[in-house]
Each structure stands twice: as C-alpha cells, then as structure tokens.
Amino acid sequence: MTYEPVLTKGIGELDLADIEVYESQGGYQALRKAMTQMSSSEVHEEVKKSGLRGRGGAGFPAGVKWGFLPDDGRPRYMCCNADESEPGTFNNKMLIEYNPHLLIEGILLASYAARCAQSFFYIRGEFKRGYEILVKALAQARAKGYVGENILGSDYRQEITVHRGAGAYICGEETGLLSSLEGGRGEPRLKPPFPAVSGLYGMPTIVNNVETLCNVPFIVDRGADWFLSIGTEKSPGPKIFSVSGCVQRPGNYELPLGVTLRELIEEHAGGLRPGSTLKAVQPGGASSPVLLPDKLDIQLDFDSVPAAGSILGTAGVMVFDQNACMVRTALYYADFFSHESCGQCTPCREGTAWTSRILRRLENGQGAPHDLAVLRALKGTMSGTTICLLSDFSITFLQSVLTHFEDEFAAHAAGEACGLQTREVRSA
Amino acid sequence: MSSPAWVVERKGEIKEILSRYPYEKSAVMPLLHLAQDERGWIADEDIEAIARILETTPASVESVCSFYSLFHRTPKGRYVITVCGNIQCGLSGADPLTRHFEERLGIKVGQTTDDGLISLLVTGECVAACDGAPAVQVNLEYCGHVTLERADQIIAAIRAGDDAKAISDRFGISPKKAG
Numbered sequence: 001m002t003y004e005p006v007l008t009k010g011i012g013e014l015d016l017a018d019i020e021v022y023e024s025q026g027g028y029q030a031l032r033k034a035m036t037q038m039s040s041s042e043v044h045e046e047v048k049k050s051g052l053r054g055r056g057g058a059g060f061p062a063g064v065k066w067g068f069l070p071d072d073g074r075p076r077y078m079c080c081n082a083d084e085s086e087p088g089t090f091n092n093k094m095l096i097e098y099n100p101h102l103l104i105e106g107i108l109l110a111s112y113a114a115r116c117a118q119s120f121f122y123i124r125g126e127f128k129r130g131y132e133i134l135v136k137a138l139a140q141a142r143a144k145g146y147v148g149e150n151i152l153g154s155d156y157r158q159e160i161t162v163h164r165g166a167g168a169y170i171c172g173e174e175t176g177l178l179s180s181l182e183g184g185r186g187e188p189r190l191k192p193p194f195p196a197v198s199g200l201y202g203m204p205t206i207v208n209n210v211e212t213l214c215n216v217p218f219i220v221d222r223g224a225d226w227f228l229s230i231g232t233e234k235s236p237g238p239k240i241f242s243v244s245g246c247v248q249r250p251g252n253y254e255l256p257l258g259v260t261l262r263e264l265i266e267e268h269a270g271g272l273r274p275g276s277t278l279k280a281v282q283p284g285g286a287s288s289p290v291l292l293p294d295k296l297d298i299q300l301d302f303d304s305v306p307a308a309g310s311i312l313g314t315a316g317v318m319v320f321d322q323n324a325c326m327v328r329t330a331l332y333y334a335d336f337f338s339h340e341s342c343g344q345c346t347p348c349r350e351g352t353a354w355t356s357r358i359l360r361r362l363e364n365g366q367g368a369p370h371d372l373a374v375l376r377a378l379k380g381t382m383s384g385t386t387i388c389l390l391s392d393f394s395i396t397f398l399q400s401v402l403t404h405f406e407d408e409f410a411a412h413a414a415g416e417a418c419g420l421q422t423r424e425v426r427s428a
Numbered sequence: 429m430s431s432p433a434w435v436v437e438r439k440g441e442i443k444e445i446l447s448r449y450p451y452e453k454s455a456v457m458p459l460l461h462l463a464q465d466e467r468g469w470i471a472d473e474d475i476e477a478i479a480r481i482l483e484t485t486p487a488s489v490e491s492v493c494s495f496y497s498l499f500h501r502t503p504k505g506r507y508v509i510t511v512c513g514n515i516q517c518g519l520s521g522a523d524p525l526t527r528h529f530e531e532r533l534g535i536k537v538g539q540t541t542d543d544g545l546i547s548l549l550v551t552g553e554c555v556a557a558c559d560g561a562p563a564v565q566v567n568l569e570y571c572g573h574v575t576l577e578r579a580d581q582i583i584a585a586i587r588a589g590d591d592a593k594a595i596s597d598r599f600g601i602s603p604k605k606a607g
Contacts, residue, residue, distance in 0.1 A: 008603075011603050012602065012603045075450075084556055085553060085554065085556070086554070087514045087515050087516075087554035087558075088515065088516060088554065088558055089554075089556060089558075090556040090557060090558055090559060092556075093556045093557075094603050098603055118450065124556075125496065125498045125568075126498070126553070126555050126556070126565065126568055127556075128567075128568035128569065129568075129569060129570070129593075129596070161448040161449065163448075163454070163457065163458070164457065164458065164461060165457070165496070165498075166457060166460070166461070166496035166497070166498040166499050167496050167497035167498035167499075167551075167553065168495060168496050168497065169553055180457070181454060182451070182453065182454055183451075183453035183454045183455065183456040183457065183482075183492065184492060185491060185492055185495040186495060186496075201450060201451055242558065242559070243559075244516045244558035244559055244561065245516060245519075245558075250558065250559040250560075250561075251559045251603070252559070252603065286514075286515065286554070316558070318515065318516065318558070320519075323519075324519055329515060329519070332513075332514060332515045332518050332519075333515065335552055336514055336515075336552045336553070336554075339552045339553075340552070340553070342495075
C-alpha cells in the first residue's frame with residue numbers, strides 16, 4: 001500500500017513556513033474555495049460527512065462537536081489545543097514548526113464553519129521556536145488578507161490570538177486550557193457544562209487539536225469522499241504517528257489510520273535496533289496501557305486499539321525492548337503525573353504522590369510484598385473520582401504492566417536487583 | 429512605588445498584548461513572559477507591576493505565576509540548560525547525562541554557575557523530542573541525541589557566546605523527509 005502524505009508533504013524539503021512557498025504548493029486554496037463557493041454550513045457539512053475524528057486523543061468526530069454550539073447569540077470561540085505534552089508525542093510540534101500555514105488555514109476554516117467570533121492557539125510554553133514561527137506566519141497571513149476583516153473579499157472576519165503556555169501538562173486538558181487562557185491557574189473544571197455550552201469566558205467554545213485542524217483544508221479542497229477513501233470506515237483519514245524508543249528510525253510517520261502496528265514499526269520506523277527484542281509497545285502516549293508483541297498485527301485506529309486492550313490516544317507509539325524495566329518505566333510516569341497533578345482533587349494529588357513513593361521504594365529494592373496489592377487497589381480509588389482524567393490516566397500504564405509483568409514487580413518487591421540498562425545514545 | 433523599566437519601555441507592546449483578548453485578565457501569562465524576557469526571571473516588582481496593569485492584586489498574579497514551571501521566581505543564568513527527564517530520554521541516558529552536566533559545570537541541578545552564565549534544570553515533562561532522545565533545551569531551543577561528547581560541545585558553544593538558536597541549529601533534531 002503506497003500512501004501519499006498530505007499533512008507532512010514537503011516537510012524537510014521546502015520552507016512551508018514561508019507563505020509564498022505554502023501558496024505555491026496549493027496553500028490557502030481551500031480557504032479561497034470556501035470564501036467564494038461555500039457557505040459556513042456547507043463547510044461544516046463537508047467536515048461532518050468526512051467523519052474526521054479528533055486527533056488529540058479522544059477521537060470524537062470534529063464536525064459533530066462543532067454542531068454542539070448553541071445558537072443563542074452569544075459569541076463563540078475556537079481554541080486550538082497546541083499544548084502537546086503527552087509523553088511520547090511530538091507530531092503537533094512538527095506541524096507547528098514546519099507547516100504553520102496549514103494550521104492557520106485549518107483554524108480559519110473551522111471557525112468559519114462553526115461561526116466563531118475569535119480563534120486562539122494555546123501553544124505549549126516549551127515550544128518557543130514554534131511560537132515564534134506561528135506568530136510570524138500569522139503576520140504573513142494577515143498581510144495577505146487571509147486573517148482579519150473581509151477575508152478574501154467576503155463578509156467573513158476572523159482574529160487569531162496566539163497564547164503561549166508556560167509549562168503545565170494539565171493545560172492540554174481542554175477545560176484546564178480554558179482556565180489558563182482566561183488568565184488563571186490551569187485547573188480543569190467539572191463537566192458538564194461542556195465547553196460547547198460554557199467554555200472560554202463562559203461562552204460556547206470549541207477546542208480542537210492541531211492535527212485535527214490541519215486535516216480541514218484538505219477536506220474542504222478535495223472533498224469528504226477523498227478523505228473517506230483513506231483509512232478505515234470508522235477511522236477515516238491520515239494520521240501522524242510519533243514513533244520513539246528502540247527502533248532504528250524514530251520519527252513522525254504520516255500513514256492512513258488502520259495501518260498495522262507491525263508495518264509502522266518494521267517498515268516505516270526501520271524495525272528494532274540491533275540487539276533489541278520487543279518487550280512491549282505503548283500505542284498512544286503515557287496514558288495508554290501496554291500492548292505485548294502478540295498484538296503487532298492489530299490495526300492502529302480508534303476502534304481496533306481499544307479492542308486489543310489499549311487506546312490510540314495521541315498516537316505516540318513508544319517501543320520498549322528487553323532493557324526497559326517496567327517498574328522503572330512506571331516510576332518515570334508516576335513522578336511525571338505527580339508533578340503535573342494540579343492538586344484540586346485529593347485522590348489525584350495524594351494518589352499520584354503515593355504511587356510515586358511506592359514505586360521508588362520498589363525500584364530501590366526496599367519494597368514490601370503488600371505494595372503490589374496497594375498499587376492494584378489504586379484502580380478503585382483513583383479512577384472516576386476526580387474532576388478530570390489525569391488521575392485515571394496516571395495509573396493506566398501501571399495497571400497494565402502490573403498485569404502483564406507481574407514477575408518483574410514481584411522480583412522488585414522481593415528486593416532483587418534490576419537489570420535495567422539505558423540505551424546507547426546515538427548521534428544525529 | 430517604583431516600577432520596572434519594561435512598564436515604560438515596552439508600553440506599546442503591553443497595549444498590544446491587552447488588545448489580543450476579549451478580557452484583559454487573559455494577558456497575565458503574556459505579561460509574565462514579557463517580564464521574564466527582560467531579566468530571565470520574575471521579581472516581586474514585576475508581579476506588582478502586572479497586578480497594577482491588570483487592576484488586580486499581586487497575590488492573584490503570584491497564584492497564576494506559581495502554577496507554571498517555566499516562570500522562574502529566582503535569578504537564572506543567561507543560559508538555562510534543561511534536560512528532559514521523561515520516559516524516552518530517561519531510558520536513553522538522561523540521568524548519566526544530567527550527572528555529566530553537573531560535573532562539567534561544577535553545579536547541581538537547580539543551581540547556576542558562579543559567573544552567572546549557565547543554570548541547569550531537569551524537567552519531568554516530556555519536551556516532545558522523543559525522536560532525538562536524550563534531548564535538552566538551551567533557553568527552550570532544542571538539542572537532540574545529546575551524547576556526553578555533544579554535551580561538552582554545547583557547553584563550549586555557550587561559553588563561546590553562541591546564541592541559543594544557533595546552538596539548536598547545530599545540535600537540533602531534523603524532521604524526517606515525508607514519504
């Protein structure tokens with residue numbers, strides 16, 4: 001199967017951040033088409049028909065989400081979640097740095113379809129270069145009449161604000177993002193009300209991921225049927241998979257949804273590194289349960305991965321070999337989630353800290369046999385008991401490795417030495 | 429009540445920042461970024477100045493500031509080296525790399541060299557550079573595949589006065605060609 005990339009086409013070869021180069025490759029044609037030939041509801045219908053599902057993790061159909069905004073005369077806002085922070089995920093960063101105009105064209109079309117009064121990019125604080133590139137690209141787009149008043153001679157007006165975060169994983173959670181954008185601490189809010197009803201400044205708000213928005217210009221330009229011809233029936237379209245770990249060629253690979261895990265790892269990422277034996281794969285970032293090597297032939301889409309016991313999540317595919325100690329790996333995540341818990345909810349604030357402490361004891365050979373039972377019991381106390389899903393997600397990997405690699409945990413609890421080795425660092 | 433110089437010197441920019449949002453309170457983070465951009469960290473007088481601009485209390489600005497790990501409330505070196513300590517970098521040697529930086533710089537994580545040039549930090553957040561693990565950021569500019577040798581070269585480039593962007597252009601991570 002040969003697939004011709006669209007989202008990443010030209011990256012690494014052309015300077016697509018330059019508006020002239022982007023236009024020479026067909027850029028802003030979709031916006032022109034929408035402004036001259038399509039009403040906002042026609043754009044909305046096309047995206048709905050395409051079945052585009054959100055690329056941020058949940059996989060919710062974007063067009064359906066846009067339809068949730070109540071038509072009550074209040075201003076509506078569009079927020080692009082560019083706070084990519086899920087460990088193992090780095091495809092948004094590439095799109096922002098190397099194809100910023102595609103993202104700008106995407107948000108312009110999405111805001112047109114959902115009739116939003118203003119658009120915001122919430123970009124991760126660590127993406128300083130990406131922020132500067134996006135701000136520069138936006139100035140170019142404004143100078144060309146793509147942003148601002150009477151876009152391309154139409155009645156459509158759209159202002160876009162780039163808002164830079166400052167280092168908080170929780171701001172990637174959509175209501176945490178909104179709290180932060182409003183000028184507060186990035187604390188998530190209870191849902192309902194959902195952002196579509198009461199979001200930014202209490203107004204109807206859409207939050208879409210970078211990659212989701214980047215698909216929109218192609219859907220408008222080429223039509224929903226083209227989009228539906230890629231991927232699977234229920235997970236149409238292309239997806240950028242971020243592959244890291246013990247593979248020969250870690251990197252971003254744009255492929256149709258439904259590609260097998262085996263093809264992604266063995267063909268595109270070059271297979272395992274010499275000396276590596278596959279131990280486990282996390283298909284969707286830190287929050288996804290592990291898959292064992294017997295699941296290599298599953299398809300990577302929004303339905304097949306859950307059927308195999310994990311989630312597609314952010315499609316940050318992390319490949320672990322025999323040297324990756326699962327206790328140590330769980331400890332890295334536990335430390336991370338403990339630091340990133342916003343602290344509002346007791347089960348999360350205390351639970352993540354205790355998880356981290358117990359795992360550190362185990363890792364240091366000071367664990368006790370009952371530690372494993374305590375870790376297993378977290379599922380009851382940390383899942384479904386908090387405002388947002390950070391607490392739930394902080395233990396999904398742990399619970400899966402407690403099941404699949406029980407021996408490793410038992411050995412640590414018995415004080416046995418860990419054979420973890422770090423990988424050899426290779427130069428670029 | 430004295431104000432930091434940026435309140436006057438960057439007046440136009442502050443006005444533009446406030447105009448970006450339907451409600452000015454949203455400007456607290458960009459103003460904190462602006463203040464930090466001036467001196468590399470955020471002082472009490474910056475917090476107070478931002479509170480005056482936004483017509484709120486210093487405590488309210490402080491509560492926002494303290495939530496975000498990239499806002500520094502203590503002085504930092506002209507260059508901040510941040511080692512990514514999350515999973516893929518961790519499994520690729522971020523810990524020995526951090527110890528190497530500590531030895532070469534003669535400081536511990538969280539400290540700044542005596543000449544005020546370099547601060548060393550480790551972040552638990554994944555910096556989204558797993559294809560270049562282990563990765564570090566120099567003033568938030570990316571460097572990837574940081575072997576101990578490359579770590580020494582990065583320090584040398586800093587000491588030679590190279591700009592963080594130039595360092596990243598030399599030690600950064602290139603995207604794969606599509607297809």
